[in-house]
Amino acid sequence: MGIVISLIVTFWVGYLITRKYKPQPVLFMAGLILMFCGVALGLGTILPAKNSTGSVFFDAFEFIKQTFSSRAAGLGLNIMAVGGFARYMDHIGASRALVKLTIRPLLGLRAPYLVMAASWVVGMLLGLCINSASGLAMLLMVTLFPVLVSLGVSRLSATAVIATTLCLDWSPSDTGTILSAQTAGLDPVLYWTNYQIPIALTVMPVVAGFHYFTQKWMDKRDGHEVVPIVVDKTEADKDEKPVPMIYAILPTIPLALILIFSNLWISWIKMDIIKAMFIGVFIAMIFEYVRTRDGKKVLDGIQSFFDGLGMQMANVITLIVAGETFAKGLTTIGTIDAIIKGAQTSGFGAAGMILVMVGIIAGCSIVMGSGNAPFFAFASLTPTVATKMGVAPVLMLLPMHFAASIARAVSPITAVIVVSSSMGGVSPFDLVKRTAIPMAGAMLVNVIGTFVYFYR
Template identity: 40%
Template sequence: MDSTFIGPIVSLLFIVITAHLLLKKYNPHAVLLFSGLLMLSIALVLNYKTPQLSEPSGFGGFDLFKFIKESFVATNANVGLMIMIIGGFVAYIDKIGASKCLVHVAMKPLGLFKKYPYLAASLVIPIGQILFIAIPSAAGLALLLMASLFPILTNLGVSRTSAASVITASTALGIGPASVITASAANIVEIDAVSFFINNQIGIASILSVVMMVSYYFVNRYYDAKDPASVEEIIEKKEETIKAPLIYAIIPIIPIVLLIVFSELFNLFPVPITLDTTTAMIISLFIALVFEMVRTRDIKQVFSSLKIFWDGMGNIFKGVVTLIIAADIFAKGLISLGFINGLLELSLNLGLNAAGIIIVMTIMIFLASMLMGSGNAAFFAFGPLVPKIATKLGINSTSMILPMQLSASMGRTVSPVAGVLIAVSEIAGVSTLQIVKRNLIPLIVALLTMLCFEII
């Protein structure tokens, strides 16, 4: 057999084995890590091109473990640090009672939705999508919504899984000039990112948001009806004493306000001022500490309470960040064995017309993103090839790049190894597979809707 096909076939075998072990409830950290290392080892033996290390050791056997080291360094310096900081902040505001205050204050105007909890849950999708334009970090925004909206939704009467599912769904469409994937897509087709957003993304994203709202309304209501105990458990815990001042209700939403006000999308100041998510969370933590100092007038106690923040960061690191790193090694293994290239070759050799190629490429990216847990990784592998393929097919590059770009972020939302789902599931106290089960039908409906609009 041609060695060109061995890698993709082996990678498919590993996908099946990995999925089987995860469904059998083997430890996901170990399964993903060892599967990734084995695939990288096979890639080295077959002389496949492996991901570039910043400082290779000179010996392939050692380099396998350097992949883990560099993944730790890259993750902890970027998304890992952000997730840990947010996790610590969520733990802290919960401990000082700010989350309960937000729920108490929000429940009064939202009392109307007590009879329609699933409508309230579905409305999170367009609201979150608008916020996602200004806060273009899926994991960052989802965790901010976990701190602010999650307790409100569960108190309205939806299950923890339903609340977690709509929060992750609000990050399913990677649109907006500040989005990395949008910037990449616009650069590939050589148009301005703002123009691409206004002329191409807004229209289809609005339609897909409505489709997802309707789908999630029925899907979550159906699953919660099948498991009423999950909702009853929440309802039993609703009556809790509010010990902190009600002014504490503003603390959970401070990070969101900061990120919107100081976003690159708004020029509110003579000199541009922008904030990243991690810095906004640290500022918000110190504001919360000031609140506690004013309330307790006990500096020693406030200083001691900071341990809650560090413990929250540690819990997120051991449960979430390490799993993201293991998933990254798994993705590297798939890429090294030519999984992405194999999908690409398959789609181009099927002898389809332009519409058929767009459909196949879009679905391929959706599946690749779902398997690797990264929309960016899947799109960056396929996206640069679009101009060449579009020219060959005699079609507009934009009509091809848009569904591919959106399907990448949609696929991430149904991936059990995606950082956003891992982080949300940890705080919600549910498994990633439970969230994936809620997300799968609405996202497939949205994918098919998008393909119909783009192809017809």
């Protein structure tokens, strides 16, 4: 009975989210329904007896309160600091300066599709400092898209490459990376260097090659002629306020601090993500004062940092807590135990369970148009599932996290696809036809690489 109820509720969640309902309240409601049903059917409890409020109804909200408290103080502050820093970098123009400096070496090449493939690799590297897929895509559509089209690449090909530049959320300061590392009980830097980098470095040449041959073949199939043309500047580019090119180093400062003051190099000085972001903002404020000589303007500008903090709390932290509430409901009603037992009795084993979880996350990402929503909903379940299957949680979290961001680039309703297609003047449905083959390659490498490098 519990399985039937959980399936009905899960399909209801997917239906509402695909209908553009706000995912947080949908997940909260679903979690509460599952919790109450689980208790009513005698399938589980919400809180241990020693932590209970004395009322099942109140226990559900006590769980939400405790989850908010723990997430906001630890993981939440990390994510908010990253979001605030990113917002401030956009405000002062440092992100755009970094993109312009990075793509400059490509301008000397005259092989259109080679430049296009190399641009994808550059975009992936930029993703280490610019964590927002849609934000990075907007910057590249303004700066790189005109370059690619002027070399003779079709608008669809250029847009497809840009829309998939952050198909792996692989920065140590990425929200999913932080959540994965914390859930796996690992330091984010060590999780990045030991687990994410090997997969990312394997994915890069594969996807770059897929883009080169796929876009070239599809352009030829569609009758596109590779003829250099002049592309007018977009309105965003015309309104751009120039900043010194030295500003390009500012978005890289926190990443440099996190890597330098870690177990990789200088381990006796303690550095974490929050301090690195605060230091990065402080240094950027000094740069801004030297450039503008206007103390009031510099201090007023810091409001964008605080706005970024609030946006992360409103959009990301609430989504994580909502996802954990939904996951708690699935646990309370007995669904997770049933899935694990079913996998064990059917002979799936740990490897089969990893494939099932990756498939669920990828499918949900495409349908929901979000990588974060499904991953955040299932991430907290992973330690329990992994322990019962006899593998380390990281072996499930790593491919699940990457599967979410890869599949996101194949959904016509996700933000990065909608933004890119709008700015490129192409259909989002035509665009995902161009991204599907490279992302299929990325997904295969993601799964196979996890088994080859880490599964023992």
